[in-house]
């Protein structure tokens with residue numbers, strides 16, 4: 509069994525639509541794939557309709573959150589959520605707020621870039637974000653197409669990284685609130701790429717303990733952005749706190765170099781996740 513529990517389609521910041529993504533998953537020999545677009549469930553129905561026979565699809569999402577340390581500015585954290593009820597009202601409202609927040613902050617970044625002469629037009633970027641969930645990868649694509657940079661990676665390295673003068677932070681959900689919402693909707697919250705230092709500051713074990721206290725059920729341990737010592741540390745934390753361990757590619761189509769299935773989840777851990785998710789059911793034969 510090959511299980512990849514973290515992928516993005518063009519409904520958020522991946523480059524393949526949900527049907528194409530499932531074909532990619534099948535062709536890569538996966539048995540189970542989770543669709544985890546940022547802050548939206550818009551891809552679920554498309555994935556259910558397009559699911560190839562033999563492939564199990566886990567409906568999921570990646571919620572944009574923040575951890576508030578006592579002595580430092582907030583730290584961006586991503587919360588994977590699986591098998592929740594997409595109609596749960598307060599959770600649906602919070603996703604809507606985050607999508608709106610993405611639009612406002614995306615426009616602010618683009619306005620600042622345009623003011624310095626970069627040839628980017630906000631309306632064109634929104635138009636090309638199929639699902640309307642705009643993220644920095646959309647801005648990166650626009651910069652590539654305008655000939656400003658050669659690649660999405662170069663756009664992040666030069667203009668879009670979190671220390672850039674053009675960077676604007678989103679007002680993301682307090683992660684403890686996010687965990688509570690996922691649980692209230694019957695879902696399984698899993699802390700995504702928790703020690704990915706290349707993305708910015710990361711939280712300490714104290715934060716993970718607080719998240720577990722708030723109802724966190726799993727840690728994404730095997731992730732392309734985690735070095736071996738980071739995986740080992742998280743595996744230890746998961747064992748200590750009794751959390752599910754997942755592994756996944758965080759596939760984004762051609763917006764990232766990582767192939768689908770680059771990291772995978774152990775079947776016994778997947779079973780534990782299935783048992784815990786009661787808000788919706790996987791799409792399967």
Ligand code: AMP
Nearest residue numbers: 521642643644645660661664665760763
């Ligand atoms: P946002 O949610 O708009 O802040 O953008 C974050 C997204 O940008 C992540 O989900 C990744 O898809 C992507 N990303 C972040 N850092 C990089 C990077 N260095 N290179 C390519 N993509 C990145």
Ligand code: FE
Nearest residue numbers: 516521546760
């Ligand atoms: Fe992304």
Ligand code: FE
Nearest residue numbers: 570586700701
């Ligand atoms: Fe993420």
Ligand code: ZN
Nearest residue numbers: 514516570758
């Ligand atoms: Zn992701």
